[in-house]
Amino acid sequence: MQKSTIPFLLTSCLALVLVSCSPVNLVQDYKTAPVEKPVFQNTYFANPEIDYVYKANISVYGNELTGIFVAKKINETTHRVVFTTEFGNKLLDFEISDTEFKINSIVDELNRKILINTLKDDFRLLLKKDFMVTEKYSKGTDEVVKSKDGKYFDYLFVSTTDHKLYKIAQVTKTKEKLSMSFTSENNIFADKIVIQHYNLKLRIEFNYFKQN
Amino acid sequence: MKINTYILILLLSLNSFFAVAQEQKMSESEITSFKQSVNAVAKKITTITTDFVQYKHMDFLAKDIETSGKMYFKEPNSLKWQYKKPYNYSIVFKNGKILIDDEGKKSSHDIGNSKIFGKINKLIVGSVSGNMFDDKEFTISFFKTKTNNITRLIPKDAALKKYIKQIELTFDNDDFTVIQVKLIESSDDYTRIVLKNKTLNAKIDDSVFTN
Numbered sequence: 001m002q003k004s005t006i007p008f009l010l011t012s013c014l015a016l017v018l019v020s021c022s023p024v025n026l027v028q029d030y031k032t033a034p035v036e037k038p039v040f041q042n043t044y045f046a047n048p049e050i051d052y053v054y055k056a057n058i059s060v061y062g063n064e065l066t067g068i069f070v071a072k073k074i075n076e077t078t079h080r081v082v083f084t085t086e087f088g089n090k091l092l093d094f095e096i097s098d099t100e101f102k103i104n105s106i107v108d109e110l111n112r113k114i115l116i117n118t119l120k121d122d123f124r125l126l127l128k129k130d131f132m133v134t135e136k137y138s139k140g141t142d143e144v145v146k147s148k149d150g151k152y153f154d155y156l157f158v159s160t161t162d163h164k165l166y167k168i169a170q171v172t173k174t175k176e177k178l179s180m181s182f183t184s185e186n187n188i189f190a191d192k193i194v195i196q197h198y199n200l201k202l203r204i205e206f207n208y209f210k211q212n
Numbered sequence: 213m214k215i216n217t218y219i220l221i222l223l224l225s226l227n228s229f230f231a232v233a234q235e236q237k238m239s240e241s242e243i244t245s246f247k248q249s250v251n252a253v254a255k256k257i258t259t260i261t262t263d264f265v266q267y268k269h270m271d272f273l274a275k276d277i278e279t280s281g282k283m284y285f286k287e288p289n290s291l292k293w294q295y296k297k298p299y300n301y302s303i304v305f306k307n308g309k310i311l312i313d314d315e316g317k318k319s320s321h322d323i324g325n326s327k328i329f330g331k332i333n334k335l336i337v338g339s340v341s342g343n344m345f346d347d348k349e350f351t352i353s354f355f356k357t358k359t360n361n362i363t364r365l366i367p368k369d370a371a372l373k374k375y376i377k378q379i380e381l382t383f384d385n386d387d388f389t390v391i392q393v394k395l396i397e398s399s400d401d402y403t404r405i406v407l408k409n410k411t412l413n414a415k416i417d418d419s420v421f422t423n
Contacts (some may be wrong), residue, residue: 051273055299057314066301066314072272080272086279086301087293088268088395088403089375105399107375209277210298 024171026155027144030137040131040145040156042165044182044190048073052189054206056083061201067091069206071127079127080104096123118202122195125149125170126180131156152177162187175199235362238354246354246361246388247345253388260285260389262410264293270401283407290421304423311423318423350379360385374398 045052056069070082077097084090093104101120110116131147131154138144141161147154149170157167164187168180176198183192195204238246261284268277281295281302294302304311310321338346345352350365361383367373375397382392389410396402 049274051275051277053277064314064317064319066312068268068277070270070273070277074272082270084268086295086303088266088277090397090399090401093399207299 023173024176026169026171026176027137027139027146030139030142030144033136033138033143035133035136035145038133040133040147040158041129042131042156042168043129043188044165044184044193045071045079045127046073046129047188048075050189053209054193055209057205057207059201059203068209071123079123081123081127092119094120094123096120096127098124098128118197118200122178122204125154125168126193126195235355235357238356238361242356243354246383249388250345250383256413257285257389258287258413259416260410260412261414261416262407264408265406266295267404267406268401269404276404284416284420286416286418286421290418292421292423302423304421306421311421313423360391361388 050072052071054069056065056067058065067086068084068088070080070084072080074080074095078100079096081092081094081096082090083092090105090107092106092110095102095104101124103116106116131145131149133145134148135146136143137146138160141159143158143160145156145158147156152170152172155167155169155171156165157169158165164182164184166182166184168182170177170179178195178197178199181194181196182190184190189208190206191208193204193206195202197203261282263280264283265278265280268279270277279295279299280297281293283294284290284292289305289307291305292302300313300315302313305323308323310323312319312321345363349369350367352366353364355362355364363381363383365379365381367376367379376395377398377400378396380392380394380396381390382394383389384391389412391407391410393405393407394402395405
């Protein structure tokens, strides 16, 4: 009995190691396509004339946090990002560019290094406009561009029928870190954005605020 | 020449407009009489139902963020803010609890867990009913314009002061109830809440505060 259990256990462990270390392949069924443009642009937050205002729902380890998310491009490189309660009290106020990060204010309850770093990375990816394309893939009406982003790779999924970016997946070589999905009616801004983390129990949903 | 005269007249009339809108500090006797009037009205209030429009002003935005809805208050301390535009969100403060209904998603929290939330709650209830001339909590100053009375409150509590630099309450000169609440942050950005179509002392069913 024991003899047969040991090889089984060993095989299972090996299988587990192989599965967990296997490279992430988000474009398995896709064909490699030629890279025509070296830069892909995400313009959902790129217009300095627009106040991007969203109702936000953040679910973190079973806790729900709701409020208003505001982003605005304040100069060529930088966005101002503010999260307030429904009453308008500011919970956090950041300035973010590709290389710089400044905290204007944050309430004590949210002033945790791990949370700040996670939000900083998420917002930086969300607001990033220019992605340097290293590879390109296609399948039917779908196109995917791959871009190197520090220690991560970003896969940007675009529907070629309406030329809309509908998903960004951020991965390491072996793990999918997060996905950002976009729903956009007009292609000018995203009506709905969902950021789903896979290594943390964190989900952020933004719904565009239709003001009078 | 003619144009210059017009400009002069325009400037003069603008000047007189600003003079009317300009506020003056109340005298000691005016403060005493104003406080008495507000307290007398606040004492008689058992319920308040009112529409509200909230403007969140942040200097870096092109436009204030506007939300609106209905507010219900019932003595001694049940309060509901019901946002209807552009989203459905309501928050009830009742018996030390906060009940939230966010587009049908319900949750409840103890105010006791958050001292600062308790203070903000007290402040909101006080602002709406006008019953907040507490010298221990605030440094208060009183002003008057031709149409309104304005009270400015600076929190003494360090924790509260970090979030709110000043609260400005505007009272109607006729009925001594609050018509506008302005919460100013240390950054000078502010939230301005305008209360309108107010009804006092109409019956409000307890079920309104269940969420």
